[in-house]
Amino acid sequence: MNLLEEFAARHAHKKLLLPEDVQIFGAQIEKLYSSTEAKIGDRRITLFGTNNYLGLTFAPQCLEAAHRAIDEEGTGTTGSRLANGSYSNHYLLEKEFADFYRCEHCIIFSTGYQANLGLISGLIDSKDVILLDAHCHASIYDGCSMTGADVIRFRHNDTVNMEKRLQRLGDRAQSTLIIVEGIYSMLGDTAPLQEIVRLKQKYGATLLVDEAHSLGVLGETGQGLVEQAGVLDQVDFITGTFSKSLGNIGGYCVSNHPQLDMIRYVSRPYIFTASSSPATIAATRAALVLLREGQALRKTLWQHSRFLYSKLDELGYTLGPEPGPVIAVVLDSHTLAIDLWRRLLDNGIYTNLVLPPATPDDKSLIRCSISAAHTTEQLEHIADVFSQLRKYVTDA
Numbered sequence: 001m002n003l004l005e006e007f008a009a010r011h012a013h014k015k016l017l018l019p020e021d022v023q024i025f026g027a028q029i030e031k032l033y034s035s036t037e038a039k040i041g042d043r044r045i046t047l048f049g050t051n052n053y054l055g056l057t058f059a060p061q062c063l064e065a066a067h068r069a070i071d072e073e074g075t076g077t078t079g080s081r082l083a084n085g086s087y088s089n090h091y092l093l094e095k096e097f098a099d100f101y102r103c104e105h106c107i108i109f110s111t112g113y114q115a116n117l118g119l120i121s122g123l124i125d126s127k128d129v130i131l132l133d134a135h136c137h138a139s140i141y142d143g144c145s146m147t148g149a150d151v152i153r154f155r156h157n158d159t160v161n162m163e164k165r166l167q168r169l170g171d172r173a174q175s176t177l178i179i180v181e182g183i184y185s186m187l188g189d190t191a192p193l194q195e196i197v198r199l200k201q202k203y204g205a206t207l208l209v210d211e212a213h214s215l216g217v218l219g220e221t222g223q224g225l226v227e228q229a230g231v232l233d234q235v236d237f238i239t240g241t242f243s244k245s246l247g248n249i250g251g252y253c254v255s256n257h258p259q260l261d262m263i264r265y266v267s268r269p270y271i272f273t274a275s276s277s278p279a280t281i282a283a284t285r286a287a288l289v290l291l292r293e294g295q296a297l298r299k300t301l302w303q304h305s306r307f308l309y310s311k312l313d314e315l316g317y318t319l320g321p322e323p324g325p326v327i328a329v330v331l332d333s334h335t336l337a338i339d340l341w342r343r344l345l346d347n348g349i350y351t352n353l354v355l356p357p358a359t360p361d362d363k364s365l366i367r368c369s370i371s372a373a374h375t376t377e378q379l380e381h382i383a384d385v386f387s388q389l390r391k392y393v394t395d396a
């Protein structure tokens, strides 16, 4: 079979699995009405699949900052951070992230995906070891595959299993990077971070926490799980993204280790791509201010999240283990998940459909993400629709 024939076979397989009559992946959004409502097809749909946890995508401060930056600095930087793509505002945003985390160093990247790729591939080489939670995001796995290091997975959130692996590594534990997430993107549960920190210290390993989904969501000032668990000072590297609570696109890594700065000179995902646009940087700077002062938004977000989680739990849906702004409904089969996703959309609700191989343990998920900007009516509506569809899911 030649290359194109192999690809045709994969295409035929996709056709078998996925319906053709509705665009279940890459749904076309015709128009946005607000951070929680959009036109899809010819209908007004409530968005419950956006990661827009604080609802900042239309915050006037961010819009104004972005407009001003376009007027003053143009639409794009047209260059790498290492060449012509580092404007004052890129460095200012790095300083603001470092201040926010009370850390010495910060590097920003053009996406959150590249923050993980850039840090992991820049820091680790083939003689090192990476020990990661099995549920880590694809960007972490992809970063690992760029290193040539031994990559070992431990069972999700299982610190006994993690310790066994550290013991087996012997002296190599000291050249091991442990990687976990604050809130896991698929099931929405948190890492047992205090115990993970204890083990990393016991075995002399290094720890990276990806706070992509927990930035702005956990902790008094929104730093994430590191703040909630009280371990900020004991974590070596934190990565995260602008594309969720900050309502933009981009990524960051903060650390107290001076070695972080070397990433700028050795990391291909940092060097061989254009830097973030002036509008992106300006709006993210404005959003970071709102996030830091966002206690009221966080409180509302958690009220909303607990409301929907407990409603779906009462209805008997199988959910991720903890309430939080990522609420995963776990389904028995991909066909049922596709069908439920379509029925939710027919009832005016957009969620994320997530199918294997993108999911942990080959589960099929309807992933709802909650926003502080959702209204009580929107939350009651999604709870009602899930209630109406319950019998259908049980009988399927």
Ligand SMILES: Cc1ncc(COP(=O)(O)O)c(C=O)c1O
Pocket (backbone or CB within 6 Å): 111, 112, 113, 114, 116, 137, 139, 181, 185, 210, 212, 213, 241, 242, 243, 244, 249, 250, 251
């Ligand atoms: C845990 C985690 N890390 C990194 C990323 C990548 O972030 P971005 O989409 O901003 O590139 C994501 C995206 O969903 C994520 O869930």
